[in-house]
Amino acid sequence: MVHQSSALYMRIRHYVFDLLAGTGNSVVKLPSNREIARKFGVSQPTVVKALQELVREGYLTIRPGVGAFSNPDRFTHDSKLWGIVLGDGRWSQFSRETLHVINSVGMALLEHDHRNLLKLITMGETMDDERGWPELSMLSGICWWIPTDPLLPSMARIARTIPVVLLGDRKPGFDCFFRDFENENCEIARRMIADGCRRLVLVLPEMEQAAAIRGVEKACREAGCEFPPGCVLQADTASQRDLERMVDLHCCPDGIIFNRKPNDFIPIILSRPELARCRIYCDSGWIDKQWPFHGYSGEIGFDTVAPMIAALLHNGLSLTEPKQRPIPVKLEPLVPQEIRIGEERQELNAAKASPC
Structure with missing residues (x-):
């Protein structure tokens, strides 16, 4: 109940503050406490508490018997x-x-x-x-x-x-x-095929699903590989079972392209030895220091x-x-953290042992 009251108080505070921020150089009267209380379905004391805080901070002035008014001097009007x-x-x-x-x-x-x-x-x-x-x-x-x-x-x-x-x-x-999942998937599928992958699986994004499929299909056609509809998965339990069924039927994929978060598939991949050498692709934003897979990551160009x-x-x-x-999207080789640290140690030891 305490958390709920605090949330209601903050909603009212933000609502009133936003109204004040849009008043410009004019002094504007706020809606009455009763109107604000009705809008948010709260008691008037909750509204009073939120307004008193804004008065103390200088955003509001109170005229007894009249109401609450905005204080234009508190806002910077030449900013956006x-x-x-x-x-x-x-x-x-x-x-x-x-x-x-x-x-x-x-x-x-x-x-x-x-x-x-x-x-x-x-x-x-x-x-x-x-x-x-x-x-x-x-x-x-x-x-x-x-x-x-x-x-x-x-x-x-x-x-x-x-x-x-x-x-x-x-x-x-x-x-x-x-x-642009079509071009993105086409490029990553080409790289996986060049690495020797021939059985690719695609886990679809939430949007642009048809384009995502077209990208992988294009790369497979170019290389003479087959990309059957059964290798297109959703992010649901049925698709997770489909992946396990592929392994059981000795149709284990050697490359998986994740166009969405791979979280629910990771336990399956880790638990099946047949998938140990499978190459994985996903966004770099979904990869942490515990990531155990080889493959590629995509650095999405938000910057x-x-x-x-x-x-x-x-x-x-x-x-x-x-x-x-x-x-x-910039594609980068993906090496597990522990393997990368091991390689760095080997390079260091080799340098120490070198007579030069």
């Missing part, structure tokens, strides 16, 4: 506030990849002016508000990471007034930076596209047709 929306706007847990995206895009936006600020936007509180999104009125633009279809209508309305750029997938009507995203947002609404741009 940029928004980051994650997924469906309700994410509360971040992966290393997501933090990398926030950092890359955020730094690119803030480098234009040290007075600018970055805000992580929670869309859940405004989705059903047909009157608009007052929490977003102060924003100069939004970068949307991993766009989801249910939020598209709302974001399209927001994009009428401020620029919105999508990152991670492509959607019609928006400037997008998307994963490369971040300045382009910042330029689009800073330049305002585009007068041309929205463009869809692929995110570059």
